[in-house]
Amino acid sequence: MQKRYHTAENIIFDTIVYLVMFFVLVVCLVPFLYMIAVSFSGMKPLVNNEVFLWPKEFTLESYKTIFTYPNFFHAYGNTFIYAFGGTAIALVMTSLMAYPLSKTFLWGNKFFTKMVVLTMFFSGGMIPTYLIYSSLGIVGTRAAILMPFAINSFNLIILINFFKGLPNEIEEAALIDGLGYFGILRRIVLPLSTAGFATIGLYYAVFFWNDWFNALIYLKGSQYPVMLFLRNIVNGTMAIADGAGSAEKTTMAISLKSAVIITSTVPIITLYPFLQKFFVKGLTIGGVKG
Amino acid sequence: MAKKAALTAEEKAARKRSAKNHFRRYWVLYAMMVLPVIYYIVFKYLPMVGSVLAFRRYRPGMGPFGTEWTLRYWERFLKDPAFWSALRNTVITSVSNLVINFPIPIIFAILLNEVRAKKFKKVVQTISYMPRFISTVVVITILNELLSPSSGMINQLIVACGGEPIYFMNQSAWFRPIYILSETWQFTGWTAIIYLAAITSISPDLFEAAEMDGASRLQQIWYVTIPSILPTVMVMLIMNVGHLLSLGFEKILLMYTPANSGVSDIIDTMVYRVGLAQQNYSYATAIGLFSGIIGLILVTSSNAVSKKLTGESIY
Structure with missing residues (x-):
């Protein structure tokens, strides 16, 4: 067996795979490492285009700048509100x-399931949705982000399939013991569904x-999350810093932009590897079968 | 005859009693659904009803459903060259995206499965998911930096090789390649999860038997792996065709510049531009509804094809 495995063809194949x-x-990794390097680099090497994957003239200046910049702090806080509250x-x-x-x-199970599935393939469209939300009076309030996305039909179906896979016997025993369905959901189903909740969460x-x-079309400036803040810096709607010359200004903007990118991306990037074993399972349960 | 009628009456009574029992037993479950069902009606179905605006004239302050019936918006957009150009851009961009980004995750999954060093495989897999978690704003900002004509890494390389710097983000010719490659970057690892799951569910006996018969690794892929994951591939293909018209609208909106608008204006960006920026609500609704209906037809027909060919359906 060992001999057959080490044929020339297989070795070439292995090399290509690796x-x-x-x-x-x-x-x-490179785009991300590049942004990290830029965000920690000093002005001079940036102006001379000397920064590649490792910071030069290491400095925390750009992080200090963005964290003293009140708009950034505010936007970052907003993002936390939407991410935690919304989730x-x-x-x-x-x-x-x-x-x-x-x-x-x-x-009515079939009827309600169909009602859910239909929204996955047809939606009201951008304009009617906007007009309805605005006549509901939620445009310009944080509710415009927190409420309309409370149920995503794909996530709902993942969770339904997950619940269907739980053993029935425990629930039946709990019913006989006099626990109501709310109690069962809270004390039995939820603790058993960590994987499902980790996935859709x-x-x-x-x-x-x-x-x-959605923040752009539904919210006011003071309610903007950090991603919209970043977009506004990038397309020039919002000035982030006042440099001396114009060359210095753009360079400064680059290091500040990378600092914003890193601070706003790191939380989610450090979160997902821990949940990996859950969402891989969740995706394969709910994804295709849907 | 009389007896039968009596029986049905009895049956009716029994059913009534059982309905009563059913609700007495399960009313909590129905009660749980009340809030979510209201949510669906208000936030999903009301906007669907709001699509009638495509056939009605909108007047400010007179409600979201418009004031009087009219077909003028349909006549207008069907004659609008900007609409046909947006439709063409949508179709060309999404078809080329499908042709390139459909096979890549399959190839990646197959090759990743051939990695024998388990730790390394795990690391590659985890890192390949990462771009999926990054916001489109960040992706486009990074692209802007990397491709910048003055300071970007790519252009420095081009200049170092004696070339002229290219304004990647501002030229129509580069719009589609950049969009498609950024989609590859973001979603290859993620989409591969489904194929990897399909590959790991292949019985190891098949590979052992193939190896016994002297099949090389490449032959094992060709004769065992690929035929085994073909049903999954088919389902995914059909789902992708069904969603052909829904491009990454947010990313395209971020990449949109006046200079590349000739190829980057897709239906969704046009709806946004005409509807929300110019507040031409009814006109934009008509365009949106048109593309929504085509999307629905694509999904239902591709699902019907899938049911017939593979027995698998997505709903």
């Missing part, structure tokens, strides 16, 4: 819908954390 994998690693509301609403829908014996958190477009 080369491809190294290429993938480099391509995924919490979404998890409650999604489980309130998913649990009854996982009980196929309920009347991550999806919701990533959505709220990264969203900028």
